[in-house]
């Protein structure tokens with residue numbers, strides 16, 4: 001998900017830095033666009049550092065040695081690439097320009113060029129806010145579908161009191177996420193997710209592993225972040241980048257993964273075990289690189305069962321496991337569900353070509369005590385959403401049960 005954050009020239013411009021941080025924390029990338037006046041209040045460098053993106057400061061790219069076609073149509077590229085345009089703080093001036101359809105700088109041009117939802121958070125002196133011209137402009141924008149995050153009442157920087165103070169950054173971010181259709185159903189949850197393969201050492205240069213790419217676990221982590229959860233991600237070695245907003249613990253072996261999961265468990269309210277943990281490891285890893293000398297056998301022993309260890313300390317947590325099967329998928333998954341006391345198990349039949357391991361696509365069945373939910377072949381991102389939607393539903397159901405439970 002990506003948004004453009006328009007920063008216009010008011011005292012509250014510095015508060016936009018916190019808004020950038022909060023979006024990034026939820027895995028939403030931010031392209032900051034500043035008006036000329038905004039740059040009088042805050043330096044673009046602040047936003048460049050926070051968003052790790054070049055800040056757009058003007059329409060004609062002045063300062064660029066050779067304007068090229070790419071920079072010439074940047075307002076269209078940005079307009080088409082964003083999921084929402086958020087303007088915070090929005091000055092009286094920018095509201096007027098938006099209402100009139102003026103397009104004399106990058107932000108106003110972007111406003112006209114984008115079809116993504118627009119969220120504005122005005123901030124100004126109380127008389128400027130109450131002025132009939134500003135109120136009429138706000139009304140026009142509202143009627144055209146622009147979402148308004150109302151300014152708050154209070155003491156203003158100009159020394160006056162009344163409505164005009166920029167709304168809290170949490171409220172602005174929540175309004176933007178809602179406008180983008182991202183539910184915040186997992187707000188307040190801390191989800192511990194394991195992802196990727198493990199490596200079990202044979203000698204200093206060789207190991208046993210599997211084809212897990214980590215993509216399914218990372219998609220779950222990213223989807224959970226966007227639904228407002230805090231994510232603790234324990235990952236084996238992968239070639240893809242985990243979502244930056246997750247709190248990441250990197251591990252190699254099944255032993256290390258178990259240790260990390262057990263250590264983090266007390267902080268978690270939900271657990272998803274999507275890692276492909278090796279079932280076996282060499283009983284003893286050779287201290288030196290093994291030389292070729294005819295046929296050899298590896299003496300393997302089972303690795304610790306992480307899911308059972310977690311199930312033992314389950315308490316009120318919702319725990320979901322993943323099972324990769326190549327035969328009797330549903331039957332085996334049901335056994336695992338009851339043996340390990342899970343709330344749900346997500347089964348993927350990895351014998352099917354083009355899905356599952358090392359692929360962007362997956363098709364799964366979510367099995368619970370009383371439900372079987374088929375998720376047909378789709379992207380791992382969509383599968384992640386379905387799994388998290390189910391977990392949010394389960395949480396709601398339990399909350400209802402608790403509140404209507406018998407009095408002891």
Ligand SMILES: Cc1cc2nc3c(=O)[nH]c(=O)nc-3n(C[C@H](O)[C@H](O)[C@H](O)COP(=O)(O)O)c2cc1C
Pocket residue numbers: 007008009010011012035036037038090091092093094123124125128
């Ligand atoms: C010190 C100072 C503070 C200002 N604060 C605000 C403000 O909070 N809200 C506002 O609407 N305008 C404020 N203005 C006026 C705007 O900066 C001015 O209208 C400017 O043209 C806005 O340009 P922009 O909408 O392109 O960013 C302030 C001006 C100054 C000099």
